[in-house]
Amino acid sequence: MILIKNGKILTMAGKTIENGEVLIDNGKIVDVGEEIVAPLDCQVIDAEGGYVMPGIIDAHCHIGMWEDGMGFEGADGNEATDPVTPQLRAIDAINPADFSFKEAYENGVTCVCTGPGSANVIGGTFTIIKTRGKRIDDMVVKEPAAMKIAFGENPKRVYNSKNRMPSTRMGTAALLRETLYKAKSYLAKKEKAEKDPDKMPDFDLKLESLFPVLKGEMPLKAHAHRADDIFTAIRIAKEFGVKLTLEHCTEGHLIAEELAREGYPAVVGPTLTTRSKIELKELTFEAPKKLAEAGVKIALMTDHPVIPVHYLPLCAALAVKAGLDEETALKAITINPAEILGIADRVGSIEKGKDADIVIFDKHPLDVQANARYVLIDGEIVSRK
The missing domain is CATH 3.20.20.140 (Metal-dependent hydrolases)
Structure with missing residues (x-):
């Protein structure tokens, strides 16, 4: 289980969460919101104020x-x-x-x-x-x-x-x-x-x-x-x-x-x-x-x-x-x-039940200088910078 925290979440589902969290389990998005109760032993990814968006x-x-x-x-x-x-x-x-x-x-x-x-x-x-x-x-x-x-x-x-x-x-x-x-x-x-x-x-x-x-x-x-x-x-x-x-x-x-x-x-x-x-x-x-x-x-x-x-x-x-x-x-x-x-x-969006294809950018995704710090596909970290 993975918890992404401390990120501006561009859900692409009609809302942006300024300082939100995403919980992932078995390759799927389990929850998304401002404060999520997660198991103490789950892996934590700190977005460090970056942008979290769907793949x-x-x-x-x-x-x-x-x-x-x-x-x-x-x-x-x-x-x-x-x-x-x-x-x-x-x-x-x-x-x-x-x-x-x-x-x-x-x-x-x-x-x-x-x-x-x-x-x-x-x-x-x-x-x-x-x-x-x-x-x-x-x-x-x-x-x-x-x-x-x-x-x-x-x-x-x-x-x-x-x-x-x-x-x-x-x-x-x-x-x-x-x-x-x-x-x-x-x-x-x-x-x-x-x-x-x-x-x-x-x-x-x-x-x-x-x-x-x-x-x-x-x-x-x-x-x-x-x-x-x-x-x-x-x-x-x-x-x-x-x-x-x-x-x-x-x-x-x-x-x-x-x-x-x-x-x-x-x-x-x-x-x-x-x-x-x-x-x-x-x-x-x-x-x-x-x-x-x-x-x-x-x-x-x-x-x-x-x-x-x-x-x-x-x-x-x-x-x-x-x-x-x-x-x-x-x-x-x-x-x-x-x-x-x-x-x-x-x-296509960060919503409960969807595949955990998620990207964490250090700057706005459309900023030419933005870097994809973390990339997850089906809940697996496939790239980390």
């Missing part, structure tokens, strides 16, 4: 898929040989020995949603994991978490170079629609065949992999930078009645009111980058502010390795510098991504 969450990255300091040997994020690969699973490619995981948890990033890149129209499934462990199966929080789809320049560029479809935005949308229609038809045939096994269609792993999307069990995770690509993603999601999260959303601030009316959440970023391609011409740290003010639920991302994952708090700080409310910025790297990813019952 930071990156809602969109590729950590472990492109390994730090490697070339082709560690690049396992894009199976760029077929534009439609829903059967791929990130869990089969993530290497937890990638040094980036250590950098992540040492700097307070305790949970990530990681998965395939954006070469393909349908890239495969993301998984949500804790950032410390030796075996990926033991790090999983949610698997599968979302089905990656991509619009815009990336699929066009990759498959135009191979003289294959898609080489246009029309082609990307058509391939996605065709695959979803086939999966919908295949699902209907399988359900009908439950009463008549002789009519069972031949097994198709690609289409089978899309069943959780069609059943509303997981969202499409839509890579879309440009406003028109964002609207195409929404159009197709509505056609099939499926869940959707908007990833990158670089031009989202230009259509913030429309997105607020649609009600889809936006995972914004990576913003700490150059405008390396045409569809990033509207890149700005003002986007999170404008989206949040319009009423869009936002999370911030690094898109690691585009931005190293442990710089996520810096991204939040720069969004604050551009006008985003500080509380909203903290939520955008804690409780908001947890809610968007469907894991808020476990992480």
Whole structure:
């Protein structure tokens, strides 16, 4: 049992406790408040007036898929040989020995949603994991978490170079629609065949992999930078009645009111980058502010390795510098991504019953000079400085 005391607790659950305590047992938060009665023999961590907050969450990255300091040997994020690969699973490619995981948890990033890149129209499934462990199966929080789809320049560029479809935005949308229609038809045939096994269609792993999307069990995770690509993603999601999260959303601030009316959440970023391609011409740290003010639920991302994952708090700080409310910025790297990813019952805030993923900073978490003095994952101290 561990008692954290003498800290300013940013619960991310609607309140801040100026001088509070957190009690942890068996990997879970047992209690949080101003004065907690704890066993005399429990381990005590003195926050020394620092900031105590839930572990930071990156809602969109590729950590472990492109390994730090490697070339082709560690690049396992894009199976760029077929534009439609829903059967791929990130869990089969993530290497937890990638040094980036250590950098992540040492700097307070305790949970990530990681998965395939954006070469393909349908890239495969993301998984949500804790950032410390030796075996990926033991790090999983949610698997599968979302089905990656991509619009815009990336699929066009990759498959135009191979003289294959898609080489246009029309082609990307058509391939996605065709695959979803086939999966919908295949699902209907399988359900009908439950009463008549002789009519069972031949097994198709690609289409089978899309069943959780069609059943509303997981969202499409839509890579879309440009406003028109964002609207195409929404159009197709509505056609099939499926869940959707908007990833990158670089031009989202230009259509913030429309997105607020649609009600889809936006995972914004990576913003700490150059405008390396045409569809990033509207890149700005003002986007999170404008989206949040319009009423869009936002999370911030690094898109690691585009931005190293442990710089996520810096991204939040720069969004604050551009006008985003500080509380909203903290939520955008804690409780908001947890809610968007469907894991808020476990992480994202300091509340009774949740996983004891906790970070103690010596300064405000969005201060560029802040150090993570203690990092706990599932109640275990994984880093101490």
